[in-house]
Amino acid sequence: MHKNLRRAFGVLVGAAATAATFIPAAAAAAPLQACFVYVSPVGQAGWSYQHDLGRQALARTLGDQVQTRFVEGVAEGADSERVMRDLAAQGCGLVFATSFGYLEPALRVAAEFPAVKFEHAGGYKTAANLNTYNARYYEARWLAGWLAGKQSKTGVAGYVAGFPVPEVVQGINAFTLGMRAANPRAEVKLIWLNAWFDPTREREAALTLIGQGADVLTNHSGSPAVAQAGEEKGVMLLAYQSDMARFAPRAQLAAVTHHWGAYYTQVARAVIAGSWKPQPVWGGLKDGLVQLSALNASLPTAVRAELARRQQALVDGRAQPFAAPLVDNTGRSRLAAGALDDQAIASMDWLVQGVTGNVPTR
Template sequence: MHQNLRRATTLWAAAAVCSPLLFNSVSATAQTTVPTAPPLKIGFIYVSPVGQAGWTFQHDQGRRELEQALGAQVSTTVVEAVPEGPDAERVMRDLVAQGHQLIFATSFGYLEPALRVAAEFPHVKFMHAGGHRGAPNLATYNARYYEARYLAGMLAGYTSQRGVAGYVAGFAVPEVVQGLNAFTRGMRAVNPKAEVKVTWLNAWFDPARERDAALALVAQGADVLANHSGSPAVAQVAEEKGVKLVAYQSDMRAFAPKAQVGAVTHHWGSYYTQVARSVLNGTWSAQPVWAGMKAGMVKLSAVSPSLPAQVRDALARSERDIVAGRLLPFGTMSDEQIARMDGLVPGVSGHMPANARR
């Protein structure tokens, strides 16, 4: 068993059913124990510790909701802080060897290892977050984070006094580029002269570097911060420096109670429950999923009640328009074009890194 493995299981008592049987006017009672099916073993692989907020925390909240919904029908295993690459492949093989029938690989860099392991074990179902290629027993899933990012940019535009936002970004993969561009478009919808300064980490989770990047952006004039990274470090810098924060992944008010004006939050519980149910009832398919605000996978949450009513009303109207399909953050671009996005829109101050990942 992998050294980072921890089990999270729910055990319920099996039910005994008593049935009255009648034979020639003689009443007798026979007790029959209904056999319970073994639980579906589900593995979750995380790129960082669960912690108290962030990317992995939200996926683990989804796992917990799945357990609550399905009870004794499932048994889940969590493996935390697994680097992308060979370690991820070893962990997947460990989970298969332990009898897991459904495995969620929740980081972009887990795709290639997942494809290799899936090819060897066709009886196991794999789910990969953010991937662009599947297999008969590997489905990809993702949220249209950029929809809520557009609203987050609007919020930044309304709250920034200088018209300058700082954006701490992980890797330059399409998902991150989409979010940065949508944020910038949203901010410029409010302030056409707004500027979004971006710093690339080339890491998903590195609290020290996230902090350094946020401090540098504030020093460069940003009075509102946003991020696509895995720890609360950016939120903590916003609180310390007295600038505004539009948080990402989780509601970060625990770390930035004064700074946060809203948060783009991820919600996986309903989807994870749906996937597990489909495996249990034999209807699972490898159909990719890319859902957004309408499906509830991503939301603009915790909008500060201290904001002017007209700001909150404008955000609510734009949210309704996005859900209804009347407002498209990227206009007439096709899903295929959005999925392959690899350039920056006007208003972003910075460049795509030379080692951008596709």
């Protein structure tokens, strides 16, 4: 997926002297101002932390061709619109809006600043100067679910989820299908937060799920609270977003992580080169945007080997996380043959058999 977007910069170096007067060398092109908006504090792990690692990689790779800055803890809605408008007015030539709820505000600001390029994480609308990008987190979620199914003794997993948007629903379903591939009787119990970042409620939800019999936890939320609860209570963890081993060294079996440095660098190079255009991106395991990483050293060799085989099958396209038969948790058949296409995955609003819970209306 990643294209080699390189540009040669010619800088006129030299001086012409007449008598005792020197004409300075021509100035290099001004660096691109690449600005990032985060929905939560960067912290030491989580959604915004991973995006900020991408920002740092961009800065290291492009050096003096780019200057980066970020604003953290920006609520979706009016606050995000104000922040993005301020950044554009202050000279940012490229703005990364890294939360789902930033889409409509970003579209409005993009219309006001047609010379500024906007990249929105997880969106489904584009404009002449606004692109969307996302990762197929569900691919690694399926693998995490399979690992949970192999290691769980109770056959019950607890899932702490943020908002009921398709990306989150995809992850819940993929995790459940993976878990049931290892244990057909497995059950995933679900609690919605209706928040992306709320450490207190994330912890409370995790403890509730443990009380309901879950001996393995996972989440789609922004803090280490679920990991810390798992470590404290002695249950297993399939971490999300970041490697949470520093918070749960015994509990964490593996982590579903996302990686943005190469993509952010690619985009910035395209803007600098004048070749940027809106081309929505949805990359997965084979593209390096998402990984199942940080495997616990205690995992049996046979489990690791089988996990690697299953991952390679997903990378090669020989296996699909959402392959038939698919039945939802009301008993309705959703797919009798084949595999779900991208459109069906992108609009997913139902839960597979094996999930205890529902998709609330936002």
